[in-house]
Amino acid sequence: MARRMIVVTGGAGFIGSNIVARLCGEDRYDIVVCDRMEAAELGKWKNLAKHPIVDFWQPEELFHQLERHAEAVEAVIHMGAISSTTEVDADLIMRTNFTLSRDLWDWCALRDARLIYASSAATYGDGDQGFEDDDSLEALASLRPLNAYGYSKMLFDQYAARQSDRGQSPGQWAGLKFFNVYGPNEYHKGGMKSVVAQIWPKVAAGEPVTLFRSHNPDYADGGQLRDFVFVDDIVDLVAWLLDTPGVSGVFNAGSGQARSFLDLALATFAAAGREPQIAYVDTPESIRDKYQYFTEARMDRVRAAGFSGQSTPLEEGVRRYVQNFLSTGDPYR
Numbered sequence: 001m002a003r004r005m006i007v008v009t010g011g012a013g014f015i016g017s018n019i020v021a022r023l024c025g026e027d028r029y030d031i032v033v034c035d036r037m038e039a040a041e042l043g044k045w046k047n048l049a050k051h052p053i054v055d056f057w058q059p060e061e062l063f064h065q066l067e068r069h070a071e072a073v074e075a076v077i078h079m080g081a082i083s084s085t086t087e088v089d090a091d092l093i094m095r096t097n098f099t100l101s102r103d104l105w106d107w108c109a110l111r112d113a114r115l116i117y118a119s120s121a122a123t124y125g126d127g128d129q130g131f132e133d134d135d136s137l138e139a140l141a142s143l144r145p146l147n148a149y150g151y152s153k154m155l156f157d158q159y160a161a162r163q164s165d166r167g168q169s170p171g172q173w174a175g176l177k178f179f180n181v182y183g184p185n186e187y188h189k190g191g192m193k194s195v196v197a198q199i200w201p202k203v204a205a206g207e208p209v210t211l212f213r214s215h216n217p218d219y220a221d222g223g224q225l226r227d228f229v230f231v232d233d234i235v236d237l238v239a240w241l242l243d244t245p246g247v248s249g250v251f252n253a254g255s256g257q258a259r260s261f262l263d264l265a266l267a268t269f270a271a272a273g274r275e276p277q278i279a280y281v282d283t284p285e286s287i288r289d290k291y292q293y294f295t296e297a298r299m300d301r302v303r304a305a306g307f308s309g310q311s312t313p314l315e316e317g318v319r320r321y322v323q324n325f326l327s328t329g330d331p332y333r
Contacts, residue, residue, distance in 0.1 A: 005030045005054075005072040006242075009062070009104075010080030012037060014186040015118070015178070015234055017047035019077060021333050022235045024051040029074060034062050042188040046332045066107060075114035075172075075242060078104055082149065083120075084192055090148040097152035102159055108170040109163070116241055119157050119175040119250060121227070121295055122150030131227075132298050133177060135250035137161050146290045157250050164248065172245045176237065179254035179297050182317070183231030184325040184333040194228075195261060196268050196318055200326050203268050208277035211261050216293050221280045222262035225294045227254040230317030236309040237302070247305045254297025255311040267315045271322035 006023060010016040011033030023031050034057040037044050048056075057065045059080070066073060082096045101117060108115040124131055125144040132139075140158045145151045156175075163169050182194035189197075199209040211222045219225075234253055241247060262278070269276040283291055299311075312320075325331040 002072055003030045004074035005032055005069055006075050006077060007032045007034060007057075007066070007073060008077045008079060009034045009059075010078070010118075011035050011053075012044045012047050013079060014047075014183075014189060015181060015231060016077070016079035017051075017185045018183065018231045018235050018333060019079065019238050020048065020053065021051050022239055024053065026239075030054040030072070032057060032065075032069075034059060034065075035080065038188070043332075044188045047185040047188075050332065063103070063107065066111075070111050073111065073113045075116065076104055076108055077238065078115060078117040081118055081153075084149065087149060093148045093152050097149070098156050098159075101156045105160060105163065105170070105173070108173070109168055112171055114172040114242075114245065115170045116174045116176070116238060117156070117160075118153075119177045120150060120153040121177050121179045121252070121254070121297065122147065123154040123157060123177060124295070125150065126290075127292055127294055130298070131252065131296055133250055133252040133301055135161050135175075137165065140250070161250065169248070172241070173248045174241050175250040176234070176253040177250065177297070178234065179227035179229050179252070179295060181229050181231050181234055183321055184331060185231075187331065195264055196321060197326070199265060199268060200322070203272050203274060204327065206274060206277075208279050209265055210279050210281050211265060212283040212291075213280040214293075215283055215288060215291075219293050220262075222265070222278065223260045224292075225258035225260055225296070226264075226292075227256070227258055227295045227297045228264060228314055228317075229253065229255040229297075230312040230321070232317075233309065233312055237307060240307050240309060244306060249301070249305075251302040251305075252297035252299055254295075254299065255314070256297050256299040257311070257314075258294060258296035259314050263314060264318065267318040268322060270315065271319040272327065
């Protein structure tokens with residue numbers, strides 16, 4: 001009997017490739033990646049090079065290939081998206097983040113395949129309403145994202161909740177609101193890399209690193225708070241969902257504990273065994289009015305659903321990232 005198949009869209013990207021690494025290591029399913037490799041020098045192909053995927057699909061052939069393999073597809077893990085919060089082409093964002101997601105939802109519902117997809121903490125906007133992952137239509141409609149990326153993710157969360165309420169959903173579906181994820185295989189992301197990856201070259205060289213100065217009197221320079229989550233914890237959550245088909249809904253995917261950018265920088269210096277050297281620069285005016293000073297995932301709902309995975313403490317996650325990947329000759333998982 002042929003093995004069941006899991007399709008990972010965006011599987012050559014940061015979070016997607018870490019999911020692929022875990023699933024290939026378990027060797028329970030045939031793993032297929034659908035993505036764009038982009039310029040070879042970016043190195044996205046290296047995110048997959050160590051893992052025995054069974055096929056690679058171009059995005060243009062996704063639905064044709066899904067139909068060809070419909071009987072074998074167990075689940076689609078949909079990580080493919082435009083994740084830049086500064087992308088200015090709103091039509092491109094909507095086609096990629098909403099329309100494609102909607103069509104995948106409809107295909108999975110029709111073909112009885114499960115769907116796990118990437119939502120985002122950007123749906124919460126400035127955070128004034130808190131970070132409670134209530135996935136009722138009323139709660140989702142009350143959110144006010146600050147950019148087109150956040151809006152596209154919020155709109156699909158609403159679509160998913162509405163279709164589920166109408167009984168028109170895949171047998172299992174889960175949207176994960178990613179907070180500030182860091183870890184190996186993010187090197188192709190340019191300015192969207194985590195702060196750890198961005199400051200690492202200077203830390204390694206023994207040079208000062210710069211953080212944003214605070215423009216809010218309630219926060220010290222470098223004291224802006226984020227929910228930083230190690231990518232392994234995200235992968236643990238996805239793996240648990242695959243093993244727990246009775247759980248559906250929109251859930252936060254974070255550490256549950258806000259930490260400062262200064263904490264993150266100090267942890268990076270400590271992992272490298274270097275004395276910290278930190279300077280501050282003004283937050284660019286272009287993003288200052290939309291800048292968040294606090295994010296923290298409420299993890300109560302997914303815990304109540306049975307997820308018992310432990311969040312990796314910030315200092316431990318940064319140490320593992322620096323010592324096992326960034327400081328080595330081969331930083332790819």
